[in-house]
Amino acid sequence: MNPSLRTVLTVSVALVAVSLAARVNVAIPGSPVPQSLQTLAVCVAGMWLGPSRGALALALYVVIGAAGAPVFADGGGGLQHLVGPTGGYLVGFVVGAAAMGWWTGQDWGRGFVSVAAGSVAAHVVILGFGWARLAALLGGVAAFSSGVLPFLVGGVVKSLGAAALWVAIPRPEPVEPVTDPN
Numbered sequence: 001m002n003p004s005l006r007t008v009l010t011v012s013v014a015l016v017a018v019s020l021a022a023r024v025n026v027a028i029p030g031s032p033v034p035q036s037l038q039t040l041a042v043c044v045a046g047m048w049l050g051p052s053r054g055a056l057a058l059a060l061y062v063v064i065g066a067a068g069a070p071v072f073a074d075g076g077g078g079l080q081h082l083v084g085p086t087g088g089y090l091v092g093f094v095v096g097a098a099a100m101g102w103w104t105g106q107d108w109g110r111g112f113v114s115v116a117a118g119s120v121a122a123h124v125v126i127l128g129f130g131w132a133r134l135a136a137l138l139g140g141v142a143a144f145s146s147g148v149l150p151f152l153v154g155g156v157v158k159s160l161g162a163a164a165l166w167v168a169i170p171r172p173e174p175v176e177p178v179t180d181p182n
Contacts, residue, residue, distance in 0.1 A: 010048070010057075011053055011056055011060065014049055014054070014058075015060055015061050015064070018038055018042060018061050018071075020041075021037035021040060022037075022038050022073045022074075023075065025074060028146075028150045028151075030145075031147060031150050032134070032147070033073075033085055033130065033134075033146075034073045035150070035154050038073065039096070039155065039158055040158040042058060043100045043119045043162040044165055045057050045097050046097035046099065046101040046103075046104070046122065047101065047165075049097070050101040050105060051097075052101070053101070054098055054101040058096075061093065062094060065078075065081060065090070072086065085133065085137060085147070086133075088134060089133070091129050092127070092128065096125045100119060100162075103115075103121065112163045115166045116160055116162070116163035119160075119162040119163060120159045122159075123156075123158070123159060127148045131143050131148050
């Protein structure tokens, strides 16, 4: 398969996966942010696509959602999601996918325990960006208690799920650059 076409397809699949994962969400009492499967999909996208393509997939996801497509949690879309309480998390998705892709690209980053640890680290990155945005709206302590604390256990569970997927599902071979023999 043409490497450019393969990139378009894999990035598109990741974008759709995160969009579908956003539909699986639960309201968290006292939090302006729902618990969803998005961060699991973000970690998986980074693991399979690598840092740059993972970040690209999530950046496109954020742009498409900000443009109004109903791809965010609860079927939301529009620019207000970037400037509202969920904006930090959405930006964190891009950085989290890149971090996860970098992690699993390391020789030591490929076993179940290491991938689970990397996924926890990616969740910390995402929650950190989310906390920073919420802190600007609610103050630091309130942002932590409503935008970080309720998501810690879920982040660990999703990290274990991401690691299980990494071990269970074969990964495609890396796309080699096409060189002109002339």
